[in-house]
Amino acid sequence: MTGSEVPPAVFRLAYVPGVTPAKWARIWNERMPDIPLTLLQVSATEADGLLRDSEADAGFVRLPVDRTYFSAIPLYTETTVVVVPKDHLVAAVDEVTTGDLADEIVFHPLDDTLDWEELPGRPAIERPATTADAIELVAAGVGVLVVPQSLARLHHRRDLTYRPVTDAPQSQVALSWPEERTTGMVEDFIGIVRGRTVNSSRGRQSTEAAGQDAAAQQKRAQKKPAAKKTAAKKSVAGKPVARGQRGGSAAAAKPARRGKPRRRS
Structure with a gap:
């Protein structure tokens, strides 16, 4: 290069x-x-x-x-859901609370994204490394998993289902x-x-437009002194030059004055 x-x-x-x-x-x-x-x-x-x-x-x-x-x-x-086997009791209801999971082993994987003040259910002996690992354990009937709904969909399996947990923290x-x-x-x-x-x-497009506007304003500002200078050239002793005359003096700009006519004898 x-x-x-x-x-x-x-x-x-x-x-x-x-x-x-x-x-x-x-x-x-x-x-x-x-x-x-x-x-x-x-x-x-x-x-x-x-x-x-x-x-x-x-x-x-x-x-x-x-x-x-x-x-x-x-x-x-996102809605927070609990992932359970399809034959689990939770699968028979529309939604649950964390209190309903008190007797369940609830997995808390190391990549959990929910901000828990107090974990629901009973803790597992070890924390799964990933959500995917926890899903495998749920499928094996070892416990349940509480996750954002999108993760339950991402790791969908035919033998698993999920239900909303109404009082769980949300992601x-x-x-x-x-x-x-x-x-x-x-x-x-x-x-x-x-x-x-x-x-x-x-x-970026609007930024460029703003830059163009600023440049245009700067050009206008630069033209103003030049315009004043030009106007100054067109005046003599503070009086404008008569229309149609260029570069004339003040005397040339005025019509000639006539004297008084002489009285005939």
């Missing part, structure tokens, strides 16, 4: 399990055909480091995030990025996520 060559721009978007970025990626590809979008699926625990290390420009993450470093736009809050999904790296591409993607149209987007 020569010094004059610039690598093509690429927008790198991370997303955690349970988030489906396909809709936003499709809109990006329609509006930004010259800037490829790369999708990076990462675990909830890896997303923070990926964004800090500049390996992704923005990401769909689960809150909370470090707001001293990241900007975040909350998008939606909130947000678009997040390092605040100090709010680039034009990030602004464009924010516009897409917020549903702005192409004309109303406040991303």
Whole structure:
């Protein structure tokens, strides 16, 4: 690569399990055909480091995030559900509370995204490493698992089902990025996520328009002194030059005065 060559721009978007970025990626590809979008699926625990290390420009993450470093736009809050075998008693009702799970072994995987003040049910002997591992244990009839609904759908199995847990903490999904790296591409993607149209987007396009407006105002400001200087040349001793005369003196601008007629004798 020569010094004059610039690598093509690429927008790198991370997303955690349970988030489906396909809709936003499709809109990006329609509006930004010259800037490829790369999708990076990462675990909830890896997303923070990926964004800090500049390996992704923005990401769909689960809150909370470090707001001293990241900007975040909350998008939606998920229903929390309990995953159980299809022949479990919970499968016979429409919804449950955490109290209904008091006698159950409730798995708490290491990648759990729910902010529990007090874990429901009875703890397992060991914490599963991942949500996927916990799902396998639920299928084996060892216990149950409480997760955001999108994760229950992601790990769907024919022998499992899930029901809402009405009083469990909920997971909130947000678009997040390092605040100090709010680039034009990030602004464009924010516009897409917020549903702005192409004309109303406040991303790079509107930034360029604002720069053009500022340049135009500067040009107008520069023209004003020149206009005053020109006007000064067209006046002599504070009096305007008569229309149709150029460069004339004040005397030339006035009509000649006639003397009094002599009286005939």
